[in-house]
Amino acid sequence: MQLLLMATAPVFIIILYVYLKDKYEKEPKHLLLFSFLLGSIVSIIITSILYFGFDMILPLNNSYSIFEQFIKAFFVVGLTEEFSKYIIVRYYAQTKADFNEPYDGIMYSVMVSMGFAATENIMYVLEGGYQIALIRAFSAVPAHATFGIIMGYFMGKAKFSKSRVKLNLAGLFFAILFHGAYDFFLFIHFVPGIWIGAVISLLLGIVLSRKAIKTHQENSKFKVPK
Template sequence: MELIVYALAPVAIVILYIYLKDKYEKEPKRLLLISFLLGAIVSIIITTILYGVFDLALPLTNSLSVWQQFVQAFFVVGFSEELSKYLIVLLFAQRHKAFNEPFDGIVYAVMVSMGFAATENIFYVMESGPSTALLRAFTAIPAHATFAILMGYFMGKAKFSSNRIILNLTGLCLAILFHGAYDFFLFIDFIPGIWVGAFISLFIALILSRKAIKKHQEISYFNIEEE
């Protein structure tokens, strides 16, 4: 039980942070919970299926080739995980009437992503212990959050734009890009010091995420002022 608390604590902190950043019109807690559960269950299932498909076509796991690890990071892990989250936001949250301002894209994308991260983190922490929980609290969990914020920023814009398809896919591709970059530098750990690239990519994603949150907050504020 203690390990589960360690695994879920950073997820709860991210959720609370985003919830408080949604200053002008809070989303229904029921929809937030459903989004979280869809991420925790459905997203994991979709990802597992996609992993299986890729594993049949591209059995890469044990390879040390830089190119193969690149494919693994971007086209297997990054694509599979972010697509699974994207589909839930696209097919469930974005269609809901409560999704009525651009910032909602960030809120729902983060909720789905934190659901995914919660399930994933429980498995890792139960297997490897408190030290893994501490490490992932400052790496994997913030990484999942930033990928979601970047995706949600564009999906929030898409809801109220005539270029919905382009903006939605932009959000997906940006999440895959940063997720892939983060994992790629960790996968090629046989190159000394290359892991630093993962934290550089995470740092850039964090900066962009803060800007995305601020920009959508400003849009929400001006919309309220106009009303």
Template sequence: FQDKYEKEPKGLLLLGFALGAILSIIIVTLLYLFTDKLIPLTDEYSIWQQFVQAFFVVALAEEFSKYIIVKYFAQPRKAFNEPYDGIIYAVMVSMGFACTENIMYVLQGGYTTAFLRAFTAVPAHATFGILMGYYMGKAKFSNNRFALNMAGLFLAVLFHGAYDFFLFIGFIPGISIGAFVSLIIAVILSRKAIKRHQNSSYFKT
């Protein structure tokens, strides 16, 4: 609905969602198998170990799996013809990932867990996708593509890692509020990112 001026093909959007739901999960699973051995969590009450888990194990693996799909599936497409499209495709991939992840949580923790995540983790994934997509959208139409793509990945990992980190160290009373503070900041930045790309659309009349 936010893509006001030049809609993306529905088939590509659905394919992006499907790749996020299946391929990104496969990539994350493979990365987890590697990082679990390379960076094991030996002390769940270690703030440093939880920091590493949040940023370098979970956030980096998950956002990298989405990044790969946006970069190699979406960015080269002719339909990706304005910077705002980076946000659209990154969010679709992120929502596919969040869908499969939530199904897994339903199977493990029941519908109460899924309901809670529907108002926390799922919007968070969308927000991280917007931040990543903003820069990946700029990247396609820039001579500095690598740096802008990396900026998108970095920002998504930064906010994803911060969100998870404050939840992972929940053994410190009250610290979990930091997750929601970081999410609110990410939402504010995301709204600005959407507005900027909307206002600079190549198809705005």
């Protein structure tokens, strides 16, 4: 039970943070919950299927090949995981009438991402124990949050733009880019000191995420002028 709590606590702390930042018109809780559940179950299933397909078509067996780890980070992991989240935001959340301001893109994308992160984190923590729980609370879980916020920033803009397709795909692209970069520096752990690249990637993602949240807050149509 303690391991389960440690695995899920950072997920719900991040959800609460993003929810409280939605200052002017909060989303219905049932839609947020369902988005979370879709992320925790459906996204995981889609990702598992895509992983299996990649492994059949493009097996990557050399863990000391920088090129293979690049392909694994950006295409096998980054692309499959972010695509599995993207299609839920795109074809479930973005179609809802309650998705009625750009910040909602961030809110729903984070719910899907944190659903995915919760399931993934539980599996890792139950296997690896308290040390893994502590490490991932300050690395993988907030990383998933930044990927979601960055994706959601563009998808929030997309719904209210004539360039909906371009902006939606931009959200997917940048989520994959940041996810791939973060994982790539961790996957090539055999290069001394290269892990610092993952830290820089995460910190940059956090900075951009805070800026994205602030931008959509300020542009909310529900904001009452002072």
